[in-house]
Amino acid sequence: MVQYTVRRVAQAIAVLWAAYTVTFVVLYALPSDPVSILLNQAGGTGRPSADQVAKIQAAYGFDDPIVVQYWHHLVDAFQLDFGQSVSRGQSVTSLLAENLPPTIALTAMALVLTTVIGGGLAFLATYVGWRPLRSFLHRLPAVGVSFPTFWVGLLLIQLFSFSLGWFPATGSSGVSSLVLPALTMSLPTSGILAQVLIRGLDDTLDQAHIATARAKGLSRFTIHTKHALKNASLPALTILGVLVGATVTNAVVAETVFSRLGIGRLAQQAVLAQDIPLVQGIVVLAAGVFVVVNLVVDLIYPLLDPRVLQHSSSRSLAPVEVAA
Amino acid sequence: MALTFTPAPAVLAPPDQAVLEIDELSVGFGPKGRERRVVENLSLTVRPGQVVALVGESGSGKSTTAHAALGLLPAGGRIVGGRITLGGHDVTNADDKAFRQHRGPLVGLVPQDPMVALNPTLRIGEQVAEAVRRRGVPKRSVAVEVSEVLERAGVDNPTVKARQYPHELSGGQRQRVLIAIALAGHPRLLVADEPTSALDATVQRRILDHLDRLVADSGTSLLLITHDLGIAVDRADHLVVMSEGRIVEQGRPAEIVAAPQHEYTQRLLDAAPGLGRIRRPAPVPPVDDVVLRFDGVSKEFTSRSGFGSRSRARVLDDVTLDVHRGRTLALVGESGSGKTTALRIAMGLERPTSGRVLFDGVDVASSDRRELRALRRRFQFVHQNPFAALDPKFSVRDLVAEPLESFRVGDRSSRTVAVTKLLDQVALPASYLGRRAAELSGGQRQRVAIARALALEPELLLLDEPVSALDVSVQAQILDLLVDLQSELGLTYVLVSHDLAVVAEVSHQLAVLDGGRIVESGPTQQVFDHPEHALTRALLAAVPGLKTEVGA
Numbered sequence: 001m002v003q004y005t006v007r008r009v010a011q012a013i014a015v016l017w018a019a020y021t022v023t024f025v026v027l028y029a030l031p032s033d034p035v036s037i038l039l040n041q042a043g044g045t046g047r048p049s050a051d052q053v054a055k056i057q058a059a060y061g062f063d064d065p066i067v068v069q070y071w072h073h074l075v076d077a078f079q080l081d082f083g084q085s086v087s088r089g090q091s092v093t094s095l096l097a098e099n100l101p102p103t104i105a106l107t108a109m110a111l112v113l114t115t116v117i118g119g120g121l122a123f124l125a126t127y128v129g130w131r132p133l134r135s136f137l138h139r140l141p142a143v144g145v146s147f148p149t150f151w152v153g154l155l156l157i158q159l160f161s162f163s164l165g166w167f168p169a170t171g172s173s174g175v176s177s178l179v180l181p182a183l184t185m186s187l188p189t190s191g192i193l194a195q196v197l198i199r200g201l202d203d204t205l206d207q208a209h210i211a212t213a214r215a216k217g218l219s220r221f222t223i224h225t226k227h228a229l230k231n232a233s234l235p236a237l238t239i240l241g242v243l244v245g246a247t248v249t250n251a252v253v254a255e256t257v258f259s260r261l262g263i264g265r266l267a268q269q270a271v272l273a274q275d276i277p278l279v280q281g282i283v284v285l286a287a288g289v290f291v292v293v294n295l296v297v298d299l300i301y302p303l304l305d306p307r308v309l310q311h312s313s314s315r316s317l318a319p320v321e322v323a324a
Numbered sequence: 325m326a327l328t329f330t331p332a333p334a335v336l337a338p339p340d341q342a343v344l345e346i347d348e349l350s351v352g353f354g355p356k357g358r359e360r361r362v363v364e365n366l367s368l369t370v371r372p373g374q375v376v377a378l379v380g381e382s383g384s385g386k387s388t389t390a391h392a393a394l395g396l397l398p399a400g401g402r403i404v405g406g407r408i409t410l411g412g413h414d415v416t417n418a419d420d421k422a423f424r425q426h427r428g429p430l431v432g433l434v435p436q437d438p439m440v441a442l443n444p445t446l447r448i449g450e451q452v453a454e455a456v457r458r459r460g461v462p463k464r465s466v467a468v469e470v471s472e473v474l475e476r477a478g479v480d481n482p483t484v485k486a487r488q489y490p491h492e493l494s495g496g497q498r499q500r501v502l503i504a505i506a507l508a509g510h511p512r513l514l515v516a517d518e519p520t521s522a523l524d525a526t527v528q529r530r531i532l533d534h535l536d537r538l539v540a541d542s543g544t545s546l547l548l549i550t551h552d553l554g555i556a557v558d559r560a561d562h563l564v565v566m567s568e569g570r571i572v573e574q575g576r577p578a579e580i581v582a583a584p585q586h587e588y589t590q591r592l593l594d595a596a597p598g599l600g601r602i603r604r605p606a607p608v609p610p611v612d613d614v615v616l617r618f619d620g621v622s623k624e625f626t627s628r629s630g631f632g633s634r635s636r637a638r639v640l641d642d643v644t645l646d647v648h649r650g651r652t653l654a655l656v657g658e659s660g661s662g663k664t665t666a667l668r669i670a671m672g673l674e675r676p677t678s679g680r681v682l683f684d685g686v687d688v689a690s691s692d693r694r695e696l697r698a699l700r701r702r703f704q705f706v707h708q709n710p711f712a713a714l715d716p717k718f719s720v721r722d723l724v725a726e727p728l729e730s731f732r733v734g735d736r737s738s739r740t741v742a743v744t745k746l747l748d749q750v751a752l753p754a755s756y757l758g759r760r761a762a763e764l765s766g767g768q769r770q771r772v773a774i775a776r777a778l779a780l781e782p783e784l785l786l787l788d789e790p791v792s793a794l795d796v797s798v799q800a801q802i803l804d805l806l807v808d809l810q811s812e813l814g815l816t817y818v819l820v821s822h823d824l825a826v827v828a829e830v831s832h833q834l835a836v837l838d839g840g841r842i843v844e845s846g847p848t849q850q851v852f853d854h855p856e857h858a859l860t861r862a863l864l865a866a867v868p869g870l871k872t873e874v875g876a
Contacts, residue, residue: 211435215396216428217428
């Protein structure tokens, strides 16, 4: 177990470093002129003087060789310092910290809704006995996956804010403002989750050990929850990890449609403003979320399926046992 | 066994009332009105304490019958006629909820493949406890009852095993756990669906003996489903032979063996290894031509566990063997005895830790890739499982022609001619050229695998349990084929098997492996007549049917 954990954590750090490096290469080393972008941002008009350019280059370290720049940035990033936002004149770290809480709240709510809607749908689709309802529920997730998020968002605003007036259409204050954007974010993800979980449950219910459980005289509900759901949730858990990891991407649409504060909206603005340090900070944050979530998933895995640990350790002996 | 066992409370029923009565049962698959009948007009009775064996090849409908009796027909399967009565209750059209009342107290199942029949994510103890709790046993005595029933089923260290997961147990131990689960409900009838066909011969024997004893002690009835007539004859009070969904013959086992009425039973009898004849080619005059030589071969595997501590496992220990041209050497042993590893080393797939393997004087282990590739033309491998060894999407022609293409032998049209000839050698019609592997039966696939191995005209075939995945009657056909090919083409075989019945029929020389060491070797007949090592005697005793032969 210890070895497994150490290996997974090391992998996570390596992925994070790779993500940082790739973003750095893409944003800084590609042929573009950061200085003129900066000056445009600063509102300067006309052609900058050679003197101005030199000053900025020195201030941002652009005159150093690229490797040296990379090293400095990497060291700073390790200390959670991603430099100054060009468009906002604030440190990237403090901007991220400010915008993180509403996005976390939104994501957590969306995650709960995804699990309830997707998991519940998958459970029902495999549990009900009446064939027509069963095949209807089996096909329902595809619908959820096919609707574009922004359209679902607008539809929900139309229905629940303008017609029924139950929830506010925009804003980031209070729990009630969370409902519609979280629902918007969770519909496609619960569709994906339900598809994977339905598949997993159908496969598990076909396995021989389910017949053993039925022959014991267990009830259908016990078999479904205790014997099938746990085994089927392994692939679903992986998918859930990917979905949570992609939060920043999903939040871009939801936060824009519902005019909420948050990382997603910040990302959209940073890209439009070509605010390179801020974009880099957000990319690293997104990668960090991804890595942490997947690490958590990897660590939950052996709790659900004890065989995971075995496969990752004594590998050299296993084939002999199997072959003989 | 010090622990006492309370038998199922004798239900208030006439003592000789049948536990299971199947009356003109028909089971169909597919849409109503156009269903494919898998079981037709089948009638069968199991009385209290009786052991009834249902014998037939795969596809004969015997498992479907068993599942119908448990209300566990797979999706799409339906009872389309007849009646099933379980302990006096008509369960023919019972829904799952009604049937559930009977599963456990009335009828228990010992499923087919212990490797997949336990839930991999639950501890053994919990899986047994579910069956114990089903009887309404109070919470505090569940744990005690779980270890009791595990012990009765022959699981050693029951309290330790109860805390383990299925993957930590061997196949035999898992099957005992499954028997414990079935017994834990105190059923009046046990349905055992091919309970040991996935296990080694010696384990098979021990488990069946144990099952016999448990059934006899507790007065439980047993419906034993098997494709192996030898097993059925050894253990049943009443024998039912099934073919294509119908009963072709039933009666007392001894009478059926002595005078089979139906031609199908006769065929099954001929095919059953222990009951059958010896088919290996007459002993060839002794030759000194050694094709393959193991010279003091040892193999160790190192595994890392925990904090870099290494444990070593010696899988082969100083194995020295000669394989003569045109003969068959059998390597026999239980799982984990190192026989498959020996074969892999001979193939050059593994390198020995020490010692040499010489093929026609060339050291296989120290050959580099190019030399090994040249050698591989001259020895070929036939895999244990024909279902896994052939790409299901490939056509038969492509499968057999693949080695020819790989070694650039001939052109496209001459290869097709060669493939047709090879198919003829393994008794498959040329019309099979375009079929895909997925469309073939197990026996046909093994023929294709053999044809592929023969494509490069090798001198030596390494056969890894070539028939263990096949039905008994198909086994016989494949063994016949191997023997014919040997005398036709002068092939040399190294045959790995856990089944002495198979070995007896085809091998000239025999080596028994135990824990990586050769404990006994010699001419097959001599070893059979005068086994010296205890393991050899155990393996011999495990051959089903041999018991009857001696008695009859």
